[in-house]
Amino acid sequence: MDKHPNIILLMADQMRGDCLGIAGHPDVKTPFLDALAAEGVRYENAYSACPTCVPARASLYTGMSQEHTGRVGYEDLVPWNYTHTLAGELSKAGYYTQCVGKM
DSSP states (O other): OOOOOOOOOOOOTTOOTTOSGGGTOSSOOOHHHHHHHHTSOOOSSOOOSOSSHHHHHHHHHHSOOHHHHTOOSSOOOSOOOOSOOHHHHHHHTTOOOOOOSOO
């Protein structure tokens, strides 16, 4: 069996990228996130095309723009029926996926 690298994707609501100890923030203490970031990948110039959380998460999960997911605001009555998702594509590649929190 092929050995896949472990993937942990953390997506926080309303957290600026510089609010981590590893990013040089003088007051914020984030030792566990700093340890993960030190041995993984941390995007320093990544921005969401949508300022609201539900459409941003849907875009990350599907790889589609907000207008194509049907989620353009906080209203979340659109069914989560998408042909391709990040979890589905990772599953096809042999990963076991788990979502904790809100999607």
